[in-house]
Amino acid sequence: MSHRxxxxxxxxxxxxxxGCLVACGALAGVGAASAADDHVVNTAPSAWDPPALxxxxxxxxxWNFDAxxxxxxxxxxxxxxxxxxxxxxxxxxxxxxxxxxxxxxxPGTYSYVCQVHAGTMIGSVTVTGDPVDPPPxxxxxxxxxxxxxxxxxxxxxxxxRLPVDDPRSTPAPTGSAxxxxxxxxxxxxxxARIARxxxxxxxxSETATLTLTVRKGERPVRTLRLQVRAGERSIAxxxxxxxxxxxxxxxxxxxxNRSATVSSSIRLRRG
Numbered sequence: 001m002s003h004r005x006x007x008x009x010x011x012x013x014x015x016x017x018x019g020c021l022v023a024c025g026a027l028a029g030v031g032a033a034s035a036a037d038d039h040v041v042n043t044a045p046s047a048w049d050p051p052a053l054x055x056x057x058x059x060x061x062x063w064n065f066d067a068x069x070x071x072x073x074x075x076x077x078x079x080x081x082x083x084x085x086x087x088x089x090x091x092x093x094x095x096x097x098x099x100x101x102x103x104x105x106x107p108g109t110y111s112y113v114c115q116v117h118a119g120t121m122i123g124s125v126t127v128t129g130d131p132v133d134p135p136p137x138x139x140x141x142x143x144x145x146x147x148x149x150x151x152x153x154x155x156x157x158x159x160x161r162l163p164v165d166d167p168r169s170t171p172a173p174t175g176s177a178x179x180x181x182x183x184x185x186x187x188x189x190x191x192a193r194i195a196r197x198x199x200x201x202x203x204x205s206e207t208a209t210l211t212l213t214v215r216k217g218e219r220p221v222r223t224l225r226l227q228v229r230a231g232e233r234s235i236a237x238x239x240x241x242x243x244x245x246x247x248x249x250x251x252x253x254x255x256x257n258r259s260a261t262v263s264s265s266i267r268l269r270r271g
Contacts, residue, residue, distance in 0.1 A: 037055070037056070037059045037060075038059065038060050038061075038062065038101075039053055039055055039059060039060070039061045039062070040061070040062050040063075040064050041053060041061060041062070041063050041064065041123065042064045042067035043063070043064065043065050043067045043068045043071070043073050043114075044067070044068060045068055045071055045194070045195075045236060046117040046120045046121055046236060046238050047117075047120055047121055048114075048121060048122075048123040049067070051122065051123050051124070052123065052124050052125075052126070053123075053124070053125045053126070054125075054126045054128070055104060055125060055126070055127055055128075056127070056128060056129045057104060057105055057106065057107055057127055057128070057129035057130060057131060057132050058103070058104075058105065058129070058132040059103070059104060059127075060101050060102065060103045060104070061101070061102055061104065061125055062099050062100065062101040062102075063075060063092060063099070063100045063101075063102075064099050065092075065095050065096065065097050065098045065099070065100070066097050066098065066099065068096075069096060069097055070096050070234050071096055071199075071234055071236055072094050072095065072096045072116055072226075072228075072233060072234060072235055072236075073092075073094070073095065073096070073114045073116055073117070073121070074090065074092055074093055074094045074095065074114055074115055074116065074226075075090070075091045075092035075100070075112050075113075075114060076089065076090050076091065076112060076113055076114075076115055077089060077090075077091055077110070077111070077112050078111045078112055078113050079109070079110070079111040080108060080109070080110040080111065081106050081107070081108035081110075083106060084105075084106045084108070084110075086102075086134070087102075087110055091112065093227070093229075094116070094226060094227060094228055094229065096233070096234065103134075103135055104125060104127045105131060105132045105133065105134045105135075106127065106131045107127050107128055107129055107130075107131065108126075108127055109124055109125070109126050109127075110124065110125040110126075110127065111123070111124045112124070112125075115224075115226065116224065116226065116235060116236065117236065117238065119238070119239055120238065120239075181255075181257065182206075182257060183253070183257040183258055183259050183260075184204060184205050184206045184208040184251040184252070184253050184257065184258075184259045185204075185205040185251075185259055185260075186202055186203070186204055186205075186210075186249050186250075186251055186259050186260070186262045187202065187203045187205075187262075188201070188202055188203045189201070189202045189247070189249060189262045189263075189264050190202070190264070191247055191264050191265070191266040192266075193266065193268060193269065194236060194238070195238070196238050196239060196240065197236060197237050197238035197239060197240045197268070198214075198236075198237055198240065198245065198247065198266055198268060199234055199235070199236045199237075200212065200234070200235050200237070200247050200249070200264075201232070201233070201234045202232075202233060202234075202249060202262070203231065203232050203233070204228055204229070204230050204231065204233055204251060205230060206230045206253055207227070207228065207229045207230050207253070207254075208227075208228060208251040208252055208253045208254075208259070209225060209226070209227055209228075209251065209252050209253075210224075210225070210226050210227075210228040210249060210250070210251050211223065211224070211225050211249070211250045211251075211252075212224040212225075212226070212235060212237070212247065212248070212249055213247070213248045213250075214237055214240065214245050214246070214247055215245065215246045215247075215248070216243060216244075216245060216246075221240070221245070222237055222239075222240065224237070228251075240268055241268070242268045242269055242270045243267065243268060244265060244266070244267045244268075245265065245266060245267075245268055246263055246264070246265045247263065247264055247265070247266070248261050248262070248263040249261070249262045249263075250262075
């Protein structure tokens with residue numbers, strides 16, 4: 001074989017190899033684009049960021065409550081596909097921190113709201129594409145208890161979805177809980193002005209249903225009923241006009257014990 005012929009064959013082989021690399025790279029790119037994506041929705045003081053999110057089936061959305069540390073939010077489903085039972089009721093309980101993922105497996109429009117800021121904190125996720133297999137179901141509490149009793153050496157898996165913290169779905173107390181006669185206590189109520197409203201900060205001795213009432217004189221102008229966990233808590237109330245406002249807090253625990261009403265006043269300014 002002549003030297004010129006060997007050089008020509010070498011050039012053709014290099015071109016063929018380059019073409020294969022380009023084609024393989026294009027195919028790899030197609031495979032990467034078809035993989036499920038992760039998306040993040042951040043909390044703002046009284047909004048979701050972004051408020052509307054388009055995604056594909058199989059994608060996961062993570063709600064990032066760490067974006068507003070110290071401000072309490074929750075996430076309650078208000079609409080979605082009828083054949084998606086996982087998107088119903090309270091998706092994320094009241095919390096002021098944490099990250100909460102949810103994988104969407106069926107197409108449709110999923111709407112939700114934060115009950116603490118119901119007037120402004122409204123969001124939606126629009127899912128397109130063919131349905132995909134849902135994530136494996138989380139073991140129920142009874143199944144976990146049975147597994148623990150029969151095989152104590154086997155660790156139980158942490159649930160992938162937060163427990164529903166809704167007073168309407170809380171079961172009636174049984175056993176020693178029935179004899180609970182200690183009322184919840186609210187202490188350290190402080191009010192601060194924020195844009196177009198106020199923030200109430202306080203401590204709660206036990207998890208309870210909290211009623212927050214804002215009054216102008218003797219007339220109630222805003223009432224919130226929230227399931228609040230024990231500890232230091234902060235609740236923002238927006239959409240209030242300027243002037244003096246009185247905030248009253250009352251807590252009721254699972255057995256019906258009521259706290260003393262705690263009140264404080266603040267003068268709101270414009271803007």
